[in-house]
Amino acid sequence: MRSLIGRWLPVLVWMCVIFSASSDQLSFSRSSRIVGPLVRWLFPDVSDEAVHAIVIAARKCAHLLEYAVLALLFWRALRKPPTPGTPPWQWSQAALVLALVVLYAATDEFHQAFVPSREGSLRDLLVDALGGALGLLGLWVIGRVRRRW
Numbered sequence: 731m732r733s734l735i736g737r738w739l740p741v742l743v744w745m746c747v748i749f750s751a752s753s754d755q756l757s758f759s760r761s762s763r764i765v766g767p768l769v770r771w772l773f774p775d776v777s778d779e780a781v782h783a784i785v786i787a788a789r790k791c792a793h794l795l796e797y798a799v800l801a802l803l804f805w806r807a808l809r810k811p812p813t814p815g816t817p818p819w820q821w822s823q824a825a826l827v828l829a830l831v832v833l834y835a836a837t838d839e840f841h842q843a844f845v846p847s848r849e850g851s852l853r854d855l856l857v858d859a860l861g862g863a864l865g866l867l868g869l870w871v872i873g874r875v876r877r878r879w
Contacts, residue, residue: 737807744803745834748796752842790857797858798865801831805869819873824866831862 765785769776776784804827835858843850 741800741803741807744800748800748834748838749841751792751796752838752848753845793854793857794861794864797831797835797861798868800834801827801862801865802869804830805866819870824870827866828859828862832859835859835862 765788766781769781769784773780805823808823808827832855835855838858839850839852839855841850842848842854
């Protein structure tokens with residue numbers, strides 16, 4: 731039981747972090763109040779259009795990172811101790827993890843559709859799925875490199 735909680739509690743906590751980030755507090759208008767002045771301080775001559783593009787890029791990178799971490803936490807929670815002869819990487823497990831990430835991303839976008847300052851977006855769902863896939867790709871690459879050493 732303790733092992734089960736130890737594996738799944740981080741997943742649930744991270745899902746709550748993502749859910750809270752989908753609130754009005756981290757909407758575009760609010761996050762641009764933080765990122766915009768920082769960009770203007772670093773680059774005083776930057777245009778308004780460039781600041782807007784940088785804010786959007788920062789928000790999409792945050793989506794990628796959020797869901798890459800979620801994929802890694804799902805992988806950790808689902809992973810069983812390897813037995814002799816079992817490969818450390820299992821494509822079926824990676825597919826399940828990616829499906830769980832996409833499912834949670836879809837529920838998050840659905841939630842955002844009901845937040846007045848947010849909107850549900852298929853584009854964000856695809857960015858979230860890409861984040862999950864990149865997290866798994868990074869895990870796979872690290873596993874391949876470690877086996878060669």
